[in-house]
Amino acid sequence: xxxxxxLVMVCMALLAGGALWPAPAAAEPKGDVIIFHAxxxxxxxxxxxxxxxxxxPGVDLLREAGGSTKMARLISEVGKPADIMASADFAVIxxxxxxxxxxxxxxxxxxxxVLCYTxxxxxxxxxxxxxxxxxxxxxxVIWGHSDPNLDPCGYRSLMVLKLAEIFYQQPGLYEKLxxxxxxxxxxxxxxxxxxxxxxxxxxxxWEYLSxxxxxxxxxxxxxxxxxxxxxxxxxxYRQATVEVTGKAPGTFITRTGKSCNYGVTLVDDAPNAAAxxxxxxxxxxxxxxxxxxRAWGNLRLCRPGCRRTRCGRSCRRRSKPASRCAISAAAAxxxxxxxxxxxxxxxxxxxxxxxxxxLLQMFFQSSLQGLKATLADRVVLKAIGLSIYTAGWAALIxxxxxxxxxxxxxxxxxxxxxxxxxxxxxPIMIPHPIIGIAMLGLVGKHHWxxxxxxxxxxxxxxxxxxxxxxxxxxxxxxxxxxxxxxxEAVPVRLENVSRSLGAPLITTFFRxxxxxxxxxxxxxxxxxxxxxxxxxxxxxxxAYHPMVAPVLIYERFTAYGLxxxxxxxxxxxxxxxxLFISFRVLSLGRARDR
Amino acid sequence: xxxxxxxxxxxxxxxxxxxxxxxxRGEFFILLGPTGAGKTLILEAIAGLVPVTRGxxxxxxxxxxxxxxxxxxxxxxxxxxxxxxxxxxxxxxxxGLPYHRADRAGCExxxxxxxxDLGISSLVRRSVRHLSGGEKQRVALAxxxxxxxxxxxxxxxxxxxxxxxxxxxQKLLKNLHxxxxxxxxxxxxxxxxxxxxxxxxxxIHKGRVEQTGTVSDVFKRxxxxxxxxxxxxxxxxxxxxxxxxxxxxxxxxxLSANHLRGRRHLAIRAEDIHIQPRAAGAAGAVxxxxxxxxTMLDRGPYGEIGVTIEKQAFTVFVKKAELQSIxxxxxDNVWVTIAPQTIHVI
Numbered sequence: 031x032x033x034x035x036x037l038v039m040v041c042m043a044l045l046a047g048g049a050l051w052p053a054p055a056a057a058e059p060k061g062d063v064i065i066f067h068a069x070x071x072x073x074x075x076x077x078x079x080x081x082x083x084x085x086x087p088g089v090d091l092l093r094e095a096g097g098s099t100k101m102a103r104l105i106s107e108v109g110k111p112a113d114i115m116a117s118a119d120f121a122v123i124x125x126x127x128x129x130x131x132x133x134x135x136x137x138x139x140x141x142x143x144v145l146c147y148t149x150x151x152x153x154x155x156x157x158x159x160x161x162x163x164x165x166x167x168x169x170x171v172i173w174g175h176s177d178p179n180l181d182p183c184g185y186r187s188l189m190v191l192k193l194a195e196i197f198y199q200q201p202g203l204y205e206k207l208x209x210x211x212x213x214x215x216x217x218x219x220x221x222x223x224x225x226x227x228x229x230x231x232x233x234x235x236w237e238y239l240s241x242x243x244x245x246x247x248x249x250x251x252x253x254x255x256x257x258x259x260x261x262x263x264x265x266x267y268r269q270a271t272v273e274v275t276g277k278a279p280g281t282f283i284t285r286t287g288k289s290c291n292y293g294v295t296l297v298d299d300a301p302n303a304a305a306x307x308x309x310x311x312x313x314x315x316x317x318x319x320x321x322x323x324r325a326w327g328n329l330r331l332c333r334p335g336c337r338r339t340r341c342g343r344s345c346r347r348r349s350k351p352a353s354r355c356a357i358s359a360a361a362a363x364x365x366x367x368x369x370x371x372x373x374x375x376x377x378x379x380x381x382x383x384x385x386x387x388x389l390l391q392m393f394f395q396s397s398l399q400g401l402k403a404t405l406a407d408r409v410v411l412k413a414i415g416l417s418i419y420t421a422g423w424a425a426l427i428x429x430x431x432x433x434x435x436x437x438x439x440x441x442x443x444x445x446x447x448x449x450x451x452x453x454x455x456x457p458i459m460i461p462h463p464i465i466g467i468a469m470l471g472l473v474g475k476h477h478w479x480x481x482x483x484x485x486x487x488x489x490x491x492x493x494x495x496x497x498x499x500x501x502x503x504x505x506x507x508x509x510x511x512x513x514x515x516x517x518e519a520v521p522v523r524l525e526n527v528s529r530s531l532g533a534p535l536i537t538t539f540f541r542x543x544x545x546x547x548x549x550x551x552x553x554x555x556x557x558x559x560x561x562x563x564x565x566x567x568x569x570x571x572x573a574y575h576p577m578v579a580p581v582l583i584y585e586r587f588t589a590y591g592l593x594x595x596x597x598x599x600x601x602x603x604x605x606x607x608x609l610f611i612s613f614r615v616l617s618l619g620r621a622r623d624r
Numbered sequence: 625x626x627x628x629x630x631x632x633x634x635x636x637x638x639x640x641x642x643x644x645x646x647x648x649r650g651e652f653f654i655l656l657g658p659t660g661a662g663k664t665l666i667l668e669a670i671a672g673l674v675p676v677t678r679g680x681x682x683x684x685x686x687x688x689x690x691x692x693x694x695x696x697x698x699x700x701x702x703x704x705x706x707x708x709x710x711x712x713x714x715x716x717x718x719x720g721l722p723y724h725r726a727d728r729a730g731c732e733x734x735x736x737x738x739x740x741d742l743g744i745s746s747l748v749r750r751s752v753r754h755l756s757g758g759e760k761q762r763v764a765l766a767x768x769x770x771x772x773x774x775x776x777x778x779x780x781x782x783x784x785x786x787x788x789x790x791x792x793x794q795k796l797l798k799n800l801h802x803x804x805x806x807x808x809x810x811x812x813x814x815x816x817x818x819x820x821x822x823x824x825x826x827x828i829h830k831g832r833v834e835q836t837g838t839v840s841d842v843f844k845r846x847x848x849x850x851x852x853x854x855x856x857x858x859x860x861x862x863x864x865x866x867x868x869x870x871x872x873x874x875x876x877x878x879l880s881a882n883h884l885r886g887r888r889h890l891a892i893r894a895e896d897i898h899i900q901p902r903a904a905g906a907a908g909a910v911x912x913x914x915x916x917x918x919t920m921l922d923r924g925p926y927g928e929i930g931v932t933i934e935k936q937a938f939t940v941f942v943k944k945a946e947l948q949s950i951x952x953x954x955x956d957n958v959w960v961t962i963a964p965q966t967i968h969v970i
Contacts, residue, residue, distance in 0.1 A: 521704075523702050524708060526668070526673045526693070527700060527702070527706045527708075527768075528708075529672075529673070529693035529694050530671050530673075530693055530694070530696075530700045530768075530777075531694075531699070531719055531768070532722075532723025532724055533719075533722075534692070541719075542708060546709070
């Protein structure tokens with residue numbers, strides 16, 4: 031421990047030295063810096079990012095927020111490249127990254143646990159610092175916390191409950207409260223609970239004080255003996271222990287209570303160590319990042335875009351009433367319809383409502399100002415552009431490799447054809463995070479293919495290549511199945527005649543099959559790219575950065591809540607709608623020409 | 625010209641077995657058989673469009689069993705025409721030209737002549753989608769013949785046409801065959817087409833060749849009970865042959881010649897059986913029997929009468945005018961005469 035402290039001091043001295051003697055202009059840092067950080071650091075780090083990038087225009091900070099333990103494991107177990115790791119629990123870096131992946135660890139901020147709620151929560155008017163544990167134990171009260179295995183806030187929440195049992199002298203309190211908290215109330219990241227609170231899906235949630243303030247939540251501040259916020263009570267905090275998953279599945283480690291201290295480290299294999307060191311200099315600079323951190327620690331937080339104005343019902347558009355002519359014509363048709371047509375129409379209305387209602391709800395909830403601001407947001411446009419770009423590539427690759435394959439499936443019967451067709455459909459059936467995880471294993475440095483890819487200088491993780499790879503994976507079945515049906519619709523006799531007239535198979539394909547099946551290819555491309563644009567589960571594992579639109583929406587949702595995620599989602603839907611309707615119209619137009 | 629030796633093709637649910645065929649140069653050969661007999665499969669095997677399990681196929685003395693379809697010099701015309709719907713009439717006809725560059729000039733000249741002969745010169749710029757059935761068939765023929773194939777395979781080319789058009793295309797096919805030095809092999813299940821167009825024919829049944837020979841020979845002298853039924857013999861039944869006579873149930877028929885003793889089949893055409901009222905007094909003539917009328921059907925141009933002689937049912941065709949005058953149903957008042965020379969022993 032002594033050695034660690036000395037190391038920390040040496041590092042701080044080195045970093046401070048770096049700050050005192052800034053590098054000459056020629057050595058100014060540049061390039062991407064990948065930062066993995068706790069979700070609760072999202073807001074102050076976003077503020078720091080702006081300021082730092084303004085100071086060093088050549089540097090682009092790529093932040094990835096998540097549960098601290100999960101983020102640390104992405105470095106230690108998955109091998110995802112990262113320059114800096116900032117954890118909500120100082121100990122996570124010690125236990126997960128040091129000594130194999132990092133050499134030192136610096137405490138740079140502190141926090142405390144609070145019980146958050148909203149004015150609509152049950153017993154919102156009655157809850158206080160003395161009765162909160164009684165209310166959490168009442169039936170019908172929905173409360174939750176983040177996953178103790180992924181997020182320090184999660185196990186700290188449990189520690190608070192254990193400490194409360196001792197502090198309030200209520201034997202069995204912990205068990206009683208946990209019994210009133212179903213497992214579905216546990217979310218991967220503590221900030222995700224904010225959205226549940228705000229949408230009324232949850233009454234109470236355990237959060238860091240900083241998060242509560244950032245999101246304008248009501249909160250109960252607990253006694254220092256149990257809130258894990260005061261280092262002077264560390265001896266008391268140590269009485270609470272929580273078992274969480276270890277480094278490997280099936281293994282467990284015990285977390286012991288102590289005050290909340292944020293830690294930061296430079297990853298040993300940092301791809302851009304120079305620029306990362308510059309950011310750490312800035313983070314620990316009393317006039318730089320630490321100013322933000324201190325303010326945040328004192329709950330005077332750097333908080334971008336905390337405008338309270340919301341576009342309410344006035345923004346909602348009202349649909350025009352149908353004209354009388356249309357109604358009377360419809361009534362005339364209705365008289366001639368069979369009863370089954372009514373069933374079909376009801377089914378049509380139900381399906382349409384099922385699809386449209388959530389989307390319309392999102393449209394109406396997004397303010398025009400929010401949409402305007404989103405349109406001007408470079409990050410959002412970049413993410414949407416990247417989504418379209420990568421989905422386009424996925425469609426192109428599917429076209430090139432999927433077309434001959436679809437032709438084979440449509441035209442030939444061979445042993446094992448059904449198995450091959452089943453394999454093609456696999457990406458549709460399996461959960462997409464599995465695809466991402468499988469891809470991680472395949473392109474990792476421990477796999478021979480990954481070694482080959484690395485040797486060839488190709489980076490898959492955290493790159494557009496990786497995104498295109500997984501998007502092709504998920505989109506390919508849609509293309510192949512659609513085009514196969516299209517080929518099957520072209521009479522094989524046309525190809526037979528073409529060949530009898532002297533045309534080889536490939537010429538026959540381009541002169542007969544392709545001109546007659548191109549429409550299904552276009553539909554296949556639309557389906558493939560639509561699937562690719564909407565992909566999230568596999569992409570987020572392979573590449574959090576560069577950020578595609580669905581990941582950005584999720585990031586905005588988890589880090590900032592609904593307010594900041596909805597306009598991005600609406601914009602993405604609008605752009606996709608325009609694109610796909612254009613494609614559809616194009617294909618129909620050509621179909622009429624044929 | 626075309627020789628098929630021991631051809632076998634195994635497909636799921638169907639197989640061709642030991643097909644032996646020989647077609648001479650410039651011959652119009654007919655493959656006859658009911659639907660599902662395997663006729664089209666033989667055509668497609670000759671064209672190289674289905675994999676052959678066993679056996680050999682020779683075209684112009686060259687073995688083509690495993691040759692690509694485009695290398696065989698075999699054209700094919702399907703029942704549904706199989707015109708390329710995205711091309712015009714002329715584009716369809718000229719489709720094969722890029723693959724026959726050596727004979728380009730010949731192809732061009734042939735196309736000009738074919739367009740005139742087939743009467744489609746006014747259609748060449750039109751889309752094939754808007755043609756009638758007869759026009760489509762002409763275009764399909766022109767397209768196949770434009771590249772001067774050694775063999776033209778016709779897969780029931782007339783079955784989708786109405787009667788008037790069918791006669792017209794039949795004549796057209798006959799003229800084309802006579803003017804072009806091409807071997808035609810046509811699949812049909814209609815014996816009248818075969819009689820009009822074909823020189824030789826083979827009857828295919830359940831993936832096997834039942835009989836091969838000149839069309840008239842196959843028509844007149846079927847060698848199997850199936851061939852007899854298929855070629856229009858309405859009265860086919862097993863019989864015991866002995867000493868120049870045939871026993872069918874309790875009926876004994878005099879034959880025109882001595883046949884081998886034993887269990888055989890008799891085949892008698894319905895139109896070869898003579899029927900007259902009992903009052904006409906034909907009793908005593910050879911193979912003349914008293915018969916009872918069971919059914920009478922008006923078949924349009926002729927009448928069909930079902931009679932029973934000694935519990936053996938026969939079908940008889942008569943002129944329509946004679947239908948009512950000869951007999952009444954459920955009466956025992958007719959004489960039936962079966963001339964020995966009209967009885968075919970199989």
